[in-house]
Amino acid sequence: MKTPSELRYTEDHEWLRPEGKSGRMGITDFAQDQLGDVVFVELPEVGRQVRQGEAFGVVESVKSVSDVFAPISGKVVAVNQELVDKPELVNQDPYGQGWIAELEIANDGEVQALLDAGAYGKHQEGGH
């Protein structure tokens, strides 16, 4: 499973790519592999204020329904509309074209406290 070193991770298997005042997020390679074929993504509304850890989207595979949790607090400034017709991008390119939402960073401390790739890798091995 890939865990790019420039990203930050949550224990719930989301990633965040901080870039200036905002960051794109999605679910990790490990998460998409566990889910299996993704067939539906419920995107959050642009403009919604979310708190860190809040369920703000849903990813559904053939068999299962999983919440997507906000990796940090902030406003949703963009969502990946391409996933409406191509939910399989979450499987094919989880860190790229399969991104889910872009969040405005409200609190740098939250970003700093997320797992780095090494810590997330260990978290995966420890069993989800």
Place this chain on the structure above:
Amino acid sequence: MGKRTPLYEEHLGLEGRMVDFGGWDMPVQYPAGILAEHEAVRQRAGLFDVSHMGEIDLHGERALAFADELVTNDCTQLVENQVLYSPMCYEHGGVVDDLLVYRLEPGHVLLVVNAANTEKDVAWVMGQRAKLFPDVQAEDISAATAEMALQGPKAQEILQKLTPYDLGKIGFFYVAPGIEVAGRKALWVSRTGYTGEDGFEIYVRPEDARHVWQEILKAGAPYGILPCGLGARDSLRFEACLPLYGQELDQEHTPVQSGLKYWVRLEKGHFTGIEALRREQEEGGPKRRLVGLRLTERGIARHGYPILNPAGEEIGVVTSGMQSPTLGEAIALGFVPAAYAQVGTPVAVSVRGKAVAAEVVKKPFYRRSGK
């Protein structure tokens, strides 16, 4: 650790993702994934381990009469080596299980029941036997029976490479006992399945299972066969509207409510549950019915989600639902009051608290061409 089928090591070797299913360690999918496995069965062929299914042998002069008392469909019309699908009911009309009845040589009937229900079914059959047919012998032979299902339009071509027996002679819902498959004597090979495609269910001795499994995958490789897990088994049966016990069938609903009226023969002789099912019919038919739904707005209905009427009132519940891999739309099965069962009736499904519009559509969602 759950129970393991004789093919457990094969699943590990094929990198199957193992999950618990009714106490069994079974593959939910292999690396190709559920959608690819589903498509393989619709277009080519797929191979399933269904060794977890239960088998109950009935022996004795009145074995067939006993089977006919147990189930709602008419076993007396079966000829030798013919197979029948049927619900099996309690006295109150609720469903114990749905099963296959194999009429084998004279005095021998085989019942094939759902894995998760095997213990309950064996206890039920033994109880009914003691009460009504003490002269018939009933034996749980599940542990001595491995079973795999080869399904898909290429199933016959693939299996024919492994047997000298002319498979064209096995009609739909017929069985050939004791034929050779991959050099081993199979117990039974029947043209049956749970996918909505043509195909075979192959019963072998546990010690032959791995060899036969490997040989079928080898013979099927040029056709693009895939080993398939429980995930594809569920999505395939769902599209074909084949009920799953615990979802579309249970002891709270009669088989008629679950849409299996055709498999309930009130005009045949006595069977357990007939009084309750007659009463249901005399009182104007089932008050609740299993219907097919198509979601007309974005969302996927899942097992347990409430079904709403246009006024937003809860009227029923989804039993199975998913994004249909073959049709590419979100469809579902669910129970609603009879007044809402007409095709075209507008309803809604509550998806995480939001009413998503749906309409009642015809079942099955998928039917293979030429059937």
